[in-house]
Amino acid sequence: MKKLIYLDNAATTKTAPEVVEAMLPYFTEYYGNPSSVYEFAGKSKQAVDAARKTIADSLGAKPEEIYFTAGGSESDNWALKATAEAYASKGKHIITSKIEHHAILHTCEYLEKRGFEITYLDVDENGVVKLDELEKAIRPDTILISVMFANNEIGTIQPIEEIGAIAKEHGILFHTDAVQAFGQLPINVDVCHIDMLSASGHKLNGPKGIGFLYIRKGVKIRSFVHGGAQERKRRAGTENVPGIVGLGKAVERAMSSMEERTAKERETRDYLIERVLTEIPYCRLNGDRTRRLPNNANFSFQFLEGESLLIMLDMKGICGSSGSACTSGSLDPSHVLMAIGLPHEIAHGSLRLTLNxxxxxxxxxxxxxxxxxxIDKLRSMSPLYEDFIKKQK
Known part of the structure; x- marks a missing residue:
């Protein structure tokens, strides 16, 4: 097998061996339904309760404020749709940013078709929400502010504590998509005035298909899945016990190793950034140089296409992703890179490398x-690069 360097950890991570080990008994040994009343099923319920407490403790929250979901996208959908439904009598205005994950942006589009008005905040050249523009966007009918904790493409960390304080001052609910940040950054929901928070297991060496939504006690949002009485009647369906156990173990692992792990990631990331910016001409780093996720580096290289770069990296055993959406069948460049002001031709030549x-x-x-x-090879085949070099001479 060829050498493999996996640098797409923002897309998904390897499930940690200790997580797999913790999950296994709940497939074959303790397989009871946690909602059943007999003692055998109680083993499953105890495991779910323990994982819920582990997650709550990691956020400074209460166990009864943690609701298990199938992942970050479901949690984002729940936070926005159920809040919109529950608070529509108060107002139909929601504020978000232009660089949110599509789980937020597409949900906002869905709500717009149903009579809600969405304000999409601009960001600066590093991808940071402008607090003064947030203040100006607030209206008497604003019911929700949803801004991601850290961006999944360029890694920029938002001023979440300040955003939360603004929301609290105006009596507006505040949701944050923390799918990329949870497990990478310390988060306290009270310090940051967060009312709802989305997270996903497979971003922090946990299993796929499991996540959670933190909902602060007192927030009156509706049930998202109707049926049984699971998750305190707010999210019906038999609990994914192995997944929940795995998520709990992954959170325990992430919290205990966070300081040492992220320090190593940050050092290696900075080494990569310095070498690339110093040794490869006509490139730029996207996102804030220091206020970024510990494992994220996102570059734009002029005079080439990100898709070609990804394919050739793959041939060398390097897994990354592109800032360009062309790999998903779209010719449009990343909405995040466009929002920070990159022209199309530069946004198309982007590469995201996320470490572990x-x-x-x-x-x-x-x-x-x-x-x-x-890059030398791709540029040698580029008429644009050839014309550029001629003009430089």
Missing amino acids: EEITKEDMDYVVESLKEI
Whole structure:
């Protein structure tokens, strides 16, 4: 097998061995339905309760404020749709940002078709929401502010505590999509005045198909899935016990290792950024240089297409993703890169590399040397690059 350097941890992460080990008994040994009354099923209920407490403790929340879902997209949908329904009599105005994940943006589009008005906040050149514009956007009929904790593409961390304080001052609910940030950054829902928070297991070495929505006690949002009485009658359906156990273990693991793990990721990330910016001409780093997720590096390279770059990196055993959406069948560049002001031709040549704690500086050396070789080759085939060089002479 060829050498594999996996640098797409923002897309998904490897499930940790200890997480898999914790889950296994709940497939074959303790397989009872947690809602059943007999003792055997109680083993499953105890495991669900323990995971709920672990997650709540990690956020400074109460266990009864944690609701299990199938992942971040469901949690985002629930937060927005159910809030809109429950608070429509108060107002139909919601504020979000232009760089949110599509789970938020497409839900907002859905709500717009149903009579809600959405304000999409601009961001600065680093992808940070402008607090003064947030203040100006607030209206008497504003019922919800939803701004992500950290961006999934460029890694920029938002001023969440300040946004939460503004929302609280105006009596507006505040939701944050923390899918990328949870497990990477310390989060306290009270300090940040967060009313709802979305997270997903597979972003922090947990299993896929499991996530949660934190809902502050007293927030009157409606049930999202109707049926049985699970999740305190707000999200029906038999609990995914192995997934919940795995998520709890992944959270425990992430919290206990956060300081040491993210320090290593940050050091390796900065090494990569410095080498790329120093050794590869006509490139830029997207997002804030320091106020970014510990494992995120996002670059734009002029005179090439991100899709071609990804394919050639893959041939060298390097897994990354592109800031360009062309890999999903769209010719449009990333909405995030457009929002921070990049022109189309530069946004199309983008590359996101997201690390984990196992990635070394030696791995980064291989990546940088591979990038230099590939970019030289792609640019040598580019008429735009050829014209640019002629003009420079």
